Structure formats: structure tokens, C-alpha cells
Amino acid sequence: MKKEHGQVTGVIWRGPDDLETYQKLRRYALKKGISVSAAAKLIISQTLNAIEK
16 A cells, blocks of 8 residues: 555544644654554544443
């Protein structure tokens, strides 16, 4: 799969709002000591688990 510029884990980050969200995700990943991709997967998994309850 060829990634587009600004694409991480299948998500395309464009514009200032997306950039702000990506930067928050990156900071979260750095605090956890994990990759941005792993952080995104973790957040998605946790969120889905929470809304399924």
C-alpha cells in the first residue's frame, strides 16, 4: 500500500484541526513510550470497549 503524505495508520491528516489532533496523539504516544500507530490502535480499542458497555 502506498501511503499518502501525512498519512499514519490509514488516516490522512490534513488541515489545522487534523494536525492538532495528530500532535495530541503524538504527545500521548511519546508519554506512553509507544509508536503513534500503536497509540492510535490503543485509543481506538479503549474507546470502542467503553462505548460497547
